[in-house]
Amino acid sequence: MSLTLWSMPSSGNSYKARLLLAHLGRAYTHIACEAGSEALARAKAEGNAPLGKLPVLRTEAGELLPESNAILWYLGRGTDWVPEEPVAQARTLAWMFFEQNQHEPVIAVRASLRCYPERAAQATPERMAALLEAGHGVLGVMEAALARADWFGGTRPSIADISLFAYTHTAEARGGFEMARFPAVTAWCGRMAALPGHVALDHLP
Amino acid sequence: MSLTLWSMPSSGNSYKARLLLAHLGRAYTHIACEAGSEALARAKAEGNAPLGKLPVLRTEAGELLPESNAILWYLGRGTDWVPEEPVAQARTLAWMFFEQNQHEPVIAVRASLRCYPERAAQATPERMAALLEAGHGVLGVMEAALARADWFGGTRPSIADISLFAYTHTAEARGGFEMARFPAVTAWCGRMAALPGHVALDHLP
Secondary structure, eight states, X not given: OOOEEEEOXXXXXXXXXXXXXXXXXXOOEEEEOOTTOHHHHHHHHTTOOTTSOSOEEEOTTOOEEEOHHHXXXXXXXXXXXXXXXXXXXXXXXXXXXXXXXXXXXIIIHHHHXXXXXXGGGGOOHHHHHHHHHHHHXXXXXXXXXXXXXXXXXXXXXXXXXXXXXXXXXXXXXXXXXXXXXXXXXXHHHHHHHHSTTOOOGGGOO | OOOEEEEOTTOHHHHHHHHHHHHXXXXXXXXXXXXXXXXXXXXXXXXXXXXXXXXXXXXXXXXXXXXXXHHHHHHHTXXXXXXXXXXXXXXXXXXXXXXXXXXXXXXXXXXXXXXXXGGGGGOOHHHHHHHHHHHXXXXXXXXXXXXXXXXXXXXXXXHHHHHHHHHHTTTTTTTOOOGGGOHXXXXXXXXXHHSTTOOOGGGOO
16 A cells, blocks of 8 residues: 545645655655545545544555654654754753644644635634734744844754744745744745755645 | 742642652742742742743753753653653643643633633633633543543553543532543542652642
8 A cells, every 4th residue: 555645735734744754865745635626525434534633644655644743653653853962852852842732723723714715704803913923923032043043953954944944944935934933943944945856835736 | 958839829830740750759949839929929029930920940050941841851750751662652741731832821811810810800701701711622532532542641641641630620619610421530530649759639738
């Protein structure tokens, strides 16, 4: 059975998995399931989205794995993308939990409220203002961390960098956040995009 | 230097770390930092809350580690609380990312809006109703998983079970969720509380 990824091409969570697969040079079958598509309905009906969300990875042995950051862990384990040293490894995961608890619910959610017409009714001025302020707070935490190290994984890029990059590099274009206020984050996005093996979100098939 | 934990005694995120430390029988220095306390202000001023939040663990070597689930990983790694097999390990982390992205922002947030008087003004009827519905959805995902296995880690309790237990076991008392609708989740809470080494939240010093 080939390594298979069900993903939503426009989603940052799905991009995480595809970006790491590109860096690792791993071959895989990609099943594109955009919101509202027949492919997404089929994936759910056939039990391939155990938590109701994408991306989902199916291993060569046929095991299903949900959650973008858990997929990064599974694919990255034993490679240069996951530090071996226990504290560095736990700090890498710490940034990924931060990403799911503090970053994604603000930066990705504000972008989705601006970009998906079906969500426009939920984009009240109060909510958008609160998300803007919270997002600038999150980007400020990242800015402070990048004043001390080039990468969230420490001395070299890790799955934490891939996790945080997914929604950060489109935070201004999609989310309306003011990236000029965060020069270290902007420079780190540039370093990520300059890595050999990098593939831009809109250059993926 | 002794293993040290800065934690907020009333917080589920802090309870996760203390519960695993109890199960592991690890000695540690506990610095209680309740919301608004001088101890919390001191922890922040002295740089011991790198992401501005608690819990934070300081290792014997003096390294600071934030994020409750990353602390569970660090402490649990190499013990029976973290599966070794790659897919089981990644699935354990998947539940912990789910906990931070789907569970905590709903179940813990609704509880905090009910229990902390300073948050009462944010507890509008619309918000409380939306959180109630979302929380029942999250508990439904857990109920479905527990129909297939006794533990979120698979065949034995793992750090995913500790992570999810922290805010689930108080979901009715603090959050107002209807646990009678989720018998498998209720039974799992009972199994967690019956484990040797278990310490109840309000029995911690």
